[in-house]
Amino acid sequence: MLRFAVCDDEEYICSKLEKFISQYCKYTNREYDVDIFTSGEAFINRLNSDNNYHIIFLDIELQKCNGIEVSEYIRNIIGNETVQIVYVSGKTGYDRQLFMYRPFQFIDKPFEYEKISAVIEKYLRIYGNKSGIFHYKVGHDTYWVKPEEVLYFKSIDRKIKIISTSSEDIFYGSLEKVEEQLKGQGFLSPHKSYLVNYRFIRSFRSDLIVLINGEDIPVAKSKRKEIARAQIILENGGG
Numbered sequence: 001m002l003r004f005a006v007c008d009d010e011e012y013i014c015s016k017l018e019k020f021i022s023q024y025c026k027y028t029n030r031e032y033d034v035d036i037f038t039s040g041e042a043f044i045n046r047l048n049s050d051n052n053y054h055i056i057f058l059d060i061e062l063q064k065c066n067g068i069e070v071s072e073y074i075r076n077i078i079g080n081e082t083v084q085i086v087y088v089s090g091k092t093g094y095d096r097q098l099f100m101y102r103p104f105q106f107i108d109k110p111f112e113y114e115k116i117s118a119v120i121e122k123y124l125r126i127y128g129n130k131s132g133i134f135h136y137k138v139g140h141d142t143y144w145v146k147p148e149e150v151l152y153f154k155s156i157d158r159k160i161k162i163i164s165t166s167s168e169d170i171f172y173g174s175l176e177k178v179e180e181q182l183k184g185q186g187f188l189s190p191h192k193s194y195l196v197n198y199r200f201i202r203s204f205r206s207d208l209i210v211l212i213n214g215e216d217i218p219v220a221k222s223k224r225k226e227i228a229r230a231q232i233i234l235e236n237g238g239g
Contacts, residue, residue, distance in 0.1 A: 001031040002120075003052060007043040007070065008059035008088060013109065014038065017057050017088075020116040040065030044073050053083050055123055057107075060089040060098070071101040081165060081212065082148040082199055086119055102202070102212065126198055126234045128184035136162065136171040143169065147185045151211060153178050153195040190219040190227050204231055 002025065006017045014036045025032040035053075037043035040062045051074070060067035067087060074080050084104035088111075105122070107115055133144045145164050154161040155175040162169050179187065179195050186198040190209050194217050203210045206224060209217040219227055 001033060003054050004032065004034045005037065005043065005046075005053045005056045006034060007037040007040065007056065007062065007067075009038050009062050010059070011038060013059070013088070016111075017116065020113045021120070023113060024117045024120050039063070040067070040070045043070060047073065047078060047080075051078055051080050051083070054127075055084050055086060055104070055119070057086045057088055060087050061091070068097060068101075071098065075101050079165075084123060122235065127186040134178075134182065136160070136169075136173065138169060138171050143171075147182055147187075148197070148199060150197050151200045151213065151215075152197060152217060155193045188227060188230055190217055190223050192220065194218070198234065204228075 004021050006014050006021075008014050008017070018034050018036060021032065021034050035046065037046065041064065044065065056074070058067050058070060062070070071085060074083065074085065081102075085101060086104050087098060087106045088109060089106065090109040105119055107119070127148070134147050134150065135142060135144050137143070145162070149165045151163045151165065153175060154163070156170075158172060158174075159170050160173045160175060160178060162171070175189075175193070175195055179189055182195070188196050188198055188201075188209075190196060196209055196211070196217050200212050201209055202212045204227070205219075207219050207221075209219060209227075211217065
């Protein structure tokens with residue numbers, strides 16, 4: 001099920017967003033849930049007990065506790081790096097400060113259904129709608145992790161190093177099998193030894209992918225065109 005949060009102090013904007021989200025999900029036969037908040041304070045209170053949203057539509061110009069403060073709370077206080085933040089604003093210029101919170105997209109007011117449906121389609125194109133668990137074995141013990149919490153996998157001889165937001169581990173396996181298991185869940189293969197989670201990419205360069213934790217992941221020369229095209233397709237739906 002796709003979970004959305006809408007935080008805007010204009011009730012008609014909340015209603016419009018809820019209507020468009022509902023329209024898209026019903027048309028595509030997807031289960032969904034939408035929570036509405038009309039203040040940053042109310043949203044932060046909810047985030048203390050429930051922050052398992054997939055997409056947040058967040059007004060930048062909220063009164064009192066604004067969109068920047070809410071974003072700071074999401075990314076740096078509760079440490080949620082996986083939820084995608086869509087900023088909604090009536091202004092055409094955006095504070096560069098917002099980019100440090102890795103926005104998924106910006107939407108200008110007023111907006112129509114097509115813009116909202118495009119955001120959801122982009123999310124599904126990049127991350128799919130799977131919410132499974134990745135399993136692996138270390139010795140006789142089986143471990144599991146949510147794919148959305150994995151930064152990357154690295155192949156080392158016949159072993160795989162898995163780096164997540166909270167830990168790292170090593171298990172026997174092949175990167176090809178890991179990639180197949182995670183197909184359609186937002187992972188890219190920039191190099192024969194790496195499988196990288198798109199959620200945690202800060203920037204793309206011709207020969208490097210930079211992750212949000214500052215690590216550089218090499219892009220093999222043979223993979224550069226493939227990664228560039230994948231970036232265009234995932235972000236824009238074509239190219």
